[in-house]
Amino acid sequence: MSRLLSSSIARKIAMALSGLFLMVFLLQHFLINITSVFSEAMFNEISHFMGTNPLVQFALQPVLIFGVIFHFVMGFVLEIQNRNARSVGYVQFKGNANSSWMSRNMIYSGGVVLLFLILHFYDFWVPEMTYKYVEFLPEDPSRYYEELVHKFHDPIRVGLYVVSFAFLSLHLLHGFSSSFQSVGANNKYTRSLKSFGTAYAIIVPLGFAFIALFHHLNTL
Amino acid sequence: MKLNLKIWRQKNATEKGSMVSYPIDNISPDMSFLEMIDALNNMLILRNEEPVAFDHDCREGICGMCSMFINGEAHGPDRNVTTCQLHMRKFKDGDTITIEPFRAKAFPVIRDLVVDRSSFDRVQQAGGFVSINTSGNTQDANAIPIEKNKADLAFDAAACIGCGACVATCKNSSAMLFVGAKVSQYALLPQGKVEATQRVQNMVAQMDLEGFGNCTNTGACEVECPKGISLENIARMNREYLSASLKG
Numbered sequence: 001m002s003r004l005l006s007s008s009i010a011r012k013i014a015m016a017l018s019g020l021f022l023m024v025f026l027l028q029h030f031l032i033n034i035t036s037v038f039s040e041a042m043f044n045e046i047s048h049f050m051g052t053n054p055l056v057q058f059a060l061q062p063v064l065i066f067g068v069i070f071h072f073v074m075g076f077v078l079e080i081q082n083r084n085a086r087s088v089g090y091v092q093f094k095g096n097a098n099s100s101w102m103s104r105n106m107i108y109s110g111g112v113v114l115l116f117l118i119l120h121f122y123d124f125w126v127p128e129m130t131y132k133y134v135e136f137l138p139e140d141p142s143r144y145y146e147e148l149v150h151k152f153h154d155p156i157r158v159g160l161y162v163v164s165f166a167f168l169s170l171h172l173l174h175g176f177s178s179s180f181q182s183v184g185a186n187n188k189y190t191r192s193l194k195s196f197g198t199a200y201a202i203i204v205p206l207g208f209a210f211i212a213l214f215h216h217l218n219t220l
Numbered sequence: 221m222k223l224n225l226k227i228w229r230q231k232n233a234t235e236k237g238s239m240v241s242y243p244i245d246n247i248s249p250d251m252s253f254l255e256m257i258d259a260l261n262n263m264l265i266l267r268n269e270e271p272v273a274f275d276h277d278c279r280e281g282i283c284g285m286c287s288m289f290i291n292g293e294a295h296g297p298d299r300n301v302t303t304c305q306l307h308m309r310k311f312k313d314g315d316t317i318t319i320e321p322f323r324a325k326a327f328p329v330i331r332d333l334v335v336d337r338s339s340f341d342r343v344q345q346a347g348g349f350v351s352i353n354t355s356g357n358t359q360d361a362n363a364i365p366i367e368k369n370k371a372d373l374a375f376d377a378a379a380c381i382g383c384g385a386c387v388a389t390c391k392n393s394s395a396m397l398f399v400g401a402k403v404s405q406y407a408l409l410p411q412g413k414v415e416a417t418q419r420v421q422n423m424v425a426q427m428d429l430e431g432f433g434n435c436t437n438t439g440a441c442e443v444e445c446p447k448g449i450s451l452e453n454i455a456r457m458n459r460e461y462l463s464a465s466l467k468g
């Protein structure tokens with residue numbers, strides 16, 4: 001592994017692949033969650049499947065957790081190396097003249113997303129694991145929707161989620177197209193891909209924020 | 221024009237430097253930036269002060285020697301020019317202009333605005349060439365037909381003058397645009413294919429060894445590059461590197 005990631009380009013490609021993987025996961029997560037807005041039964045059915053299917057639970061879930069950890073650890077490693085590459089800073093540095101804020105602050109947008117992920121794991125993942133694998137409570141296929149709605153009753157949690165989604169959007173506004181450039185895909189499709197990436201980076205986080213707000217307002 | 225210059229002064233590689241203010245008058249808007257520094261140095265010499273050391277050679281945008289980080293940008297506010305091609309008409313009467321050396325761990329300051337860019341030379345020596353027999357029986361270059369668009373792309377990549385603005389302007393001090401251009405210039409041509417696998421691996425290894433940062437694809441290098449070298453060259457280098465690694 002350390003040999004595999006021994007060069008700067010290898011680390012960049014690994015970073016991009018983990019980012020691409022997380023974006024596929026994020027889309028899948030969004031498509032499942034959005035069903036909760038339309039149909040309680042459908043959301044329960046899919047959640048029950050995801051929560052009890054052994055392939056999802058014991059193969060995909062560990063891969064996902066590894067992917068998340070790999071991505072942010074590598075993000076910190078790259079950031080530290082990059083900071084060390086300039087020991088004396090500039091008195092004046094006009095970053096805005098040549099690059100976007102998002103591209104220069106991936107570590108901060110990513111950092112907020114990381115804090116959110118910790119909260120999110122504490123909110124949903126920890127109770128779920130306790131329910132299934134610690135307390136071994138009997139499976140109730142209709143519990144998922146209620147648990148979701150219950151969580152979004154608290155306005156503070158909803159607020160924190162919405163703010164985090166805004167930072168996720170900033171992260172992906174640069175991250176989407178950046179990951180394709182990193183794996184070497186810069187060609188005649190790049191412009192369309194950039195537009196698609198911008199749409200993804202706005203629509204998916206906005207959709208997640210909408211779901212949280214929808215359930216909050218629905219239970220007032 | 222009347223200007224207030226704030227210039228980084230540093231006696232040698234080991235001494236700590238600092239910004240020093242120099243008010244200057246009678247600068248013509250038609251002067252190049254380097255001519256303006258020449259005028260300042262004439263003034264300093266008459267006052268028995270040490271002139272400001274800076275790099276320059278061709279003064280026509282082809283050698284890549286002139287550096288300087290001017291008002292927060294490599295080669296100053298103009299686009300697609302080196303500092304020697306920057307004119308004082310890009311500034312206003314009464315402006316304060318901040319002038320710093322290019323900054324990167326791999327570009328240590330030697331004195332004032334002069335930095336040591338020999339790390340670029342070592343990257344070039346690691347693979348930025350095509351080994352050919354020069355014993356007198358070199359074949360005619362036109363004997364190998366090359367697609368027009370490939371030849372153009374190779375030529376665009378070869379326009380890199382190794383100035384280091386990409387490194388200076390990158391928040392990560394990454395040299396990926398420079399190395400990407402040098403790798404691409406050969407990767408696009410049949411003559412370069414022979415040594416392609418080792419070239420990209422050796423050049424990237426040397427780049428990492430010199431302590432340049434990693435690329436975050438901010439695109440700042442492409443904007444500040446005096447020769448308009450495109451980010452596509454970085455993507456091409458990444459592809460070359462990936463396929464070279466798979467070949468082993």
Ligand code: HEM
Nearest residue numbers: 016019022023072075106107110111114175178179182436
């Ligand atoms: C759902 C969560 C996340 C997704 C979908 C995501 C996605 C991405 C993508 C696609 C990239 C671009 C990769 C490239 O430039 O090649 C990226 C870069 C980055 N991510 Fe994330 N990310 C997420 C969470 C995080 C977290 C929690 C951190 C923690 C600090 C983080 C830190 C970074 C950093 C620092 C970069 C820039 C790396 C570089 O190019 O030098 N990300 N991310």
Ligand code: SF4
Nearest residue numbers: 380381383384386445
């Ligand atoms: S890529 Fe552009 S900025 Fe970088 S060294 Fe070459 S000419 Fe200078």
Ligand code: FES
Nearest residue numbers: 277279284286304
């Ligand atoms: S002095 Fe040669 S490029 Fe400026």
